Amino acid sequence: MPTAILSVLFFLSALLYSSVGHGGASGYLAVMGIVGVEPAMMKPTALCLNILVSAIAFWRFYSGKNFSWQIFLPLAVTAVPMAFIGGMTHLPSYFYKPIVGAVLVFSALYSFKSAKVLTADHSLKPVSKWLLAVVGSILGLLSGLTGVGGGVFLSPILLFSNWASPKVVAGIASAFILVNSMSGLLGLLMTGGKLPFELPIWLAVALVGGFVGATYGSKRLADPMLNKLLAVVLLIAGVKMLGIFEYMANYFW
Structure with missing residues (x-):
């Protein structure tokens, strides 16, 4: 496993994602997918790095008063147990890779879209706690199954529905990712999941990247151009995980 290359890429992922309140799981999954890490190691690695960042x-973000307990609690109450169930579920490679690929492609589209939303004005709307609970349960299960924290889905839902401002969305997403990732990792470890030997190194670089990115993002919104560049990486990784490159190669050659 190319530890040095992954260390650099994990640092950059943590830096970029933490600036918008995310743990970076889709970024970690993307680079691991590109490098060719085996699926059995992708999920636990992404969850561990996600928890830290x-x-x-x-x-x-919470220190900067960019948070809402009224929105977060209904989401977390249903998301945490579902993330635990998802973490206990070990999908075979031929299921896991397409699901993660679809998540990465969605993440790429969201990154392109959010580059515009970050600079837009928002007229906030109230939201039902029951609706938040339903959203939390769905995203929690997806989080545990794939190793993402769910923030890449929660953020666009909150932003595009105008339920919170961009910075508050970042604060809510970071807490949502944290509790989901902890629950998902616990479920994974309880069913025999293994952690990679190189994990301490990757945690160290993610710690530095996450601190710098979160400090920057909590004071000012992320650069829209970074979101667009990130979207390109996610799209390439998602297409690779979906096997589209291999299909095209076999079809044309």
């Missing part, structure tokens, strides 16, 4: 992001 989202905790830093939550601390920075």
Whole structure:
């Protein structure tokens, strides 16, 4: 496993994602997919890095008063148990890779779209706690199954529905990712999941990247151009995980 290459890429992912309150799981999954890490190691690695970086992001955004307990609690109450169930579920490679690929493609589209939303004005709307609970349960299960924290889905829902401002969305997303990732990792470990030997190195670089990114993002919104560049990486990784490159190669050659 190319530890040095992954260390650099994990640092950059943590830096970029933490600036918008995310733990970076879709970024970690993307680079691992591109490098060719085996699926059995992708999920636990992404969850561990997610926990560390989202905790830093939550601390920075919460300290800056960019958070809403009224929105977060209904989401978390249903998301945490569903993330645990998802973490206990070990999908075979031929199921896991397409699902993660679809998540990465969605993440790419969201990154393109959010580059515009970050600079837009928002007229906030109230939201039902029951609706938030339903959203939380669905995203929690998806989080545990794939190793993402769910923030890449929660953020566009909150933003595009105008339920919270961009910075508050970042604070809520960081807390949501944190509790989901902890629950998902617990479920994974209880069913025999293994952690990679190189994990301490990757945690160290993610710690630095997450701290710098979260400190920057909690004070000012992320650069829209970074979101667009990130979207390109996610799209390439998603297409690779979906096997589209292999299909095209076989079809044309």
